Amino acid sequence: MTEKFQTLDKALENLEKGRRARKGKFYLKDKTITLSHGSGGTASHNLIGGMIGKIFSNPILDKMDDSAILPINGSDTRLAFTTDSYVVSPIFFPGGNIGEIAVNGTVNDLAVSGADPLWISVGLILEEGFPIAELKKIIESMQAAAEKAGVHIVTGDTKVVHRGSADKIFINTAGIGIFQDQISLSSLNAEPGDKVLLSGPIGDHGIAVMLAREALDIETDIQSDTAPLNGLIHALLDATKAVHCLKDATRGGVATVLNEIALNSNVAIAIEEDSVPIRPEVNGACEILGLDPLTIANEGRFIAIVASEDAETAVRALQNHPQGSEACIIGEVLEEPEGMVFLRTALGGHRVLDMLVGDPLPRIC
Amino acid sequence: MKETMKYVDEFRNGNLARRMATEITNISKGQKFKFMEVCGGHTHTIFKHGIEDILPENIEMIHGPGCPVCVLPMGRIDDAIAIAKTEGTIFTTFGDMMRVPGSQGSLLDAKAAGADVRFIYSPLDALKIARQNPKKEVVFFAIGFETTAPSTAVTLLQAKNEDIQNFSVFCNHVTIIPTIKAILDSPDLRLDGFIGPGHVSMVIGLRTYQFIARDYQKPVVISGFEPLDIIQSILMLLKQYQTGKVVVENQYKRVVRPEGNLKSLEVIAQTMELRPYFEWRGLGFITHSALKIRSDFVQWDAEERFEVPGLQVADPKACQCGEVLKGVIKPWECKVFGTACTPETPIGSCMVSPEGACAAYFNYGRLSMASQRRGLLATVK
Numbered sequence: 001m002t003e004k005f006q007t008l009d010k011a012l013e014n015l016e017k018g019r020r021a022r023k024g025k026f027y028l029k030d031k032t033i034t035l036s037h038g039s040g041g042t043a044s045h046n047l048i049g050g051m052i053g054k055i056f057s058n059p060i061l062d063k064m065d066d067s068a069i070l071p072i073n074g075s076d077t078r079l080a081f082t083t084d085s086y087v088v089s090p091i092f093f094p095g096g097n098i099g100e101i102a103v104n105g106t107v108n109d110l111a112v113s114g115a116d117p118l119w120i121s122v123g124l125i126l127e128e129g130f131p132i133a134e135l136k137k138i139i140e141s142m143q144a145a146a147e148k149a150g151v152h153i154v155t156g157d158t159k160v161v162h163r164g165s166a167d168k169i170f171i172n173t174a175g176i177g178i179f180q181d182q183i184s185l186s187s188l189n190a191e192p193g194d195k196v197l198l199s200g201p202i203g204d205h206g207i208a209v210m211l212a213r214e215a216l217d218i219e220t221d222i223q224s225d226t227a228p229l230n231g232l233i234h235a236l237l238d239a240t241k242a243v244h245c246l247k248d249a250t251r252g253g254v255a256t257v258l259n260e261i262a263l264n265s266n267v268a269i270a271i272e273e274d275s276v277p278i279r280p281e282v283n284g285a286c287e288i289l290g291l292d293p294l295t296i297a298n299e300g301r302f303i304a305i306v307a308s309e310d311a312e313t314a315v316r317a318l319q320n321h322p323q324g325s326e327a328c329i330i331g332e333v334l335e336e337p338e339g340m341v342f343l344r345t346a347l348g349g350h351r352v353l354d355m356l357v358g359d360p361l362p363r364i365c
Numbered sequence: 366m367k368e369t370m371k372y373v374d375e376f377r378n379g380n381l382a383r384r385m386a387t388e389i390t391n392i393s394k395g396q397k398f399k400f401m402e403v404c405g406g407h408t409h410t411i412f413k414h415g416i417e418d419i420l421p422e423n424i425e426m427i428h429g430p431g432c433p434v435c436v437l438p439m440g441r442i443d444d445a446i447a448i449a450k451t452e453g454t455i456f457t458t459f460g461d462m463m464r465v466p467g468s469q470g471s472l473l474d475a476k477a478a479g480a481d482v483r484f485i486y487s488p489l490d491a492l493k494i495a496r497q498n499p500k501k502e503v504v505f506f507a508i509g510f511e512t513t514a515p516s517t518a519v520t521l522l523q524a525k526n527e528d529i530q531n532f533s534v535f536c537n538h539v540t541i542i543p544t545i546k547a548i549l550d551s552p553d554l555r556l557d558g559f560i561g562p563g564h565v566s567m568v569i570g571l572r573t574y575q576f577i578a579r580d581y582q583k584p585v586v587i588s589g590f591e592p593l594d595i596i597q598s599i600l601m602l603l604k605q606y607q608t609g610k611v612v613v614e615n616q617y618k619r620v621v622r623p624e625g626n627l628k629s630l631e632v633i634a635q636t637m638e639l640r641p642y643f644e645w646r647g648l649g650f651i652t653h654s655a656l657k658i659r660s661d662f663v664q665w666d667a668e669e670r671f672e673v674p675g676l677q678v679a680d681p682k683a684c685q686c687g688e689v690l691k692g693v694i695k696p697w698e699c700k701v702f703g704t705a706c707t708p709e710t711p712i713g714s715c716m717v718s719p720e721g722a723c724a725a726y727f728n729y730g731r732l733s734m735a736s737q738r739r740g741l742l743a744t745v746k
Contacts, residue, residue: 007698029710032474032477032478033477034473034474034476034477035473035476035477036464036473042709043709289486290461343415344415345413345414345415346377346378346379346414347377347379347382347414347415347416347419347592348379348382348383348415348418348419349414349415349416349417349418349419350415350418351412351413351414351415351728352728354728
């Protein structure tokens with residue numbers, strides 16, 4: 001290279017090369033695990049795609065959707081199987097606790113794959129000195145969450161570690177669900193022309209947890225949105241067969257989920273900034289903390305990609321359900337620029353909406 | 366809180382913005398103007414709301430050196446890491462400093478390697494941690510312009526008042542005026558005016574900017590941080606050209622008083638003094654451009670309390686942060702932009718903070734770049 005500066009064409013070419021390289025190809029360059037690897041953004045994707053998923057690779061895992069889809073020999077029945085670990089701090093926060101999100105999170109991972117969640121396992125890692133009274137409260141709320149979602153906790157495990165080897169309580173849950181029909185929902189399925197639906201206002205969970213930390217003296221009444229989504233999703237799938245993809249917007253928020261869909265389906269996604277529902281309190285907290293609500297974690301919200309002609313029907317089905325009254329269309333799927341998500345701002349401008357790049361913020365799920 | 370947000374929404378009104386943009390188009394009559402927004406907060410707003418998309422093409426925004434994270438040289442990051450790695454230390458910092466690379470990695474890497482690095486929202490939180498951990502040395506990594514210096518100053522005064530022995534400040538506060546002057550004196554620069562920093566001016570007032578209009582004949586408009594603030598400020602700059610009257614104007618009257626905030630200036634003066642010179646990333650050494658802790662607060666000065674290497678580290682050869690900061694090149698013109706240097710693996714500091722010009726371009730600006738080439742804006746609109 002002899003020229004002193006890069007030309008616009010060269011810069012664009014490099015960026016596109018980079019974007020193509022990101023598609024399905026992840027590189028893990030880091031030598032040690034940092035908190036970024038757990039944030040659900042690009043660093044997490046590099047860890048999983050660049051190492052863990054490579055070593056474990058098999059046809060079922062390689063789909064990398066929210067649940068593994070398991071064929072049962074000699075039968076039409078398919079099972080959905082998923083697992084997730086919960087390390088949120090603080091363990092009690094406005095609107096929920098670690099146990100509740102541990103049940104709801106796994107229920108939701110099954111539900112967004114289109115399966116009916118049925119059975120859940122619970123693994124507890126407890127720190128020496130943890131009060132039994134708090135544990136009981138957590139266990140009781142897990143049972144209540146399971147009843148609400150219509151699932152059964154059918155197996156479990158308990159370990160205790162030395163003081164300092166864990167932070168109070170860590171929970172792992174796994175879940176099994178059954179597909180009722182031949183539905184196929186996947187982040188590979190978004191098509192140009194599809195509409196992007198959001199099931200409700202975003203950022204409540206992440207902000208509720210962040211504000212529950214003592215360091216921030218901001219008083220609001222924001223509650224976590226943690227909830228089982230299987231009922232709402234059932235209502236949606238009953239109303240239309242034109243749902244192409246469902247994703248719950250947990251770690252990394254709506255921005256990360258949309259980027260996964262755009263990359264996996266080779267499409268662009270355009271979001272209308274004005275139409276994304278965000279509570280004023282959440283918006284205010286984000287302004288103060290310098291955060292983008294679109295990258296904040298949710299525990300009870302999902303994105304649905306629905307064929308354009310059925311989008312209105314889908315929104316109505318969601319709005320008629322008690323959990324989906326604030327559901328709406330927030331954008332559309334376009335042909336290009338492939339793999340890119342962008343926002344049309346209220347002002348009439350545009351900006352790229354990228355995945356969350358590893359944040360140094362503490363644990364939120 | 367609800368009412369405050371409504372207040373902010375009014376400054377994001379799309380119709381008003383477009384109306385002002387039309388006025389900008391009319392008044393500038395196709396003539397080329399290059400305006401620098403000095404402050405990183407403004408850069409962030411411009412990209413977050415896509416302001417460049419609604420401005421006519423003849424108005425070019427140059428993203429200046431007003432991001433305190435971006436201008437800190439590598440050597441200072443290395444010093445911070447050395448302090449953080451000292452046995453028995455709790456090192457506290459604002460979140461966006463965590464990923465800024467020094468010559469041997471970032472604070473985030475140091476944390477992963479075992480250093481006790483905690484991120485906080487206010488220096489008073491660091492003082493609280495010091496009270497709670499009397500057996501540990503607690504250090505606050507102070508960065509920022511005159512905007513954040515008062516809160517560091519208040520924290521120092523409080524530490525002295527309460528005689529908190531295990532607390533100190535690693536002071537990296539910088540001052541805006543000498544830096545603007547350095548930019549104006551730079552031979553490779555062509556600028557038609559400045560959007561002045563709102564929050565800094567809230568502290569230092571308007572008088573200190575007069576030399577820019579008087580001696581350099583460049584208009585200055587101190588601006589707020591909402592999209593309409595910035596668009597209106599651009600309009601005000603253009604109107605100065607229209608009337609031929611070059612002055613320092615205040616668009617951000619709802620916050621900035623002409624005399625500044627005397628109380629803030631007083632606490633800064635009580636606790637800090639000007640350094641003879643300070644190194645800026647990409648800009649080199651600038652006289653009187655930073656603050657150090659006064660000798661009567663030496664006990665709370667981390668630079669005196671810890672062994673810091675204090676070495677000057679040359680920026681990586683490929684990095685063109687300096688040219689970007691001076692507005693000589695656009696971020697994407699840098700040879701490593703978007704390839705070797707990304708927000709995930711930043712080489713230059715401009716790529717780290719969301720207020721950094723390169724990170725803003727990378728995160729938000731790629732679409733306008735792509736659309737410039739492909740005429741895409743028309744098709745997606």
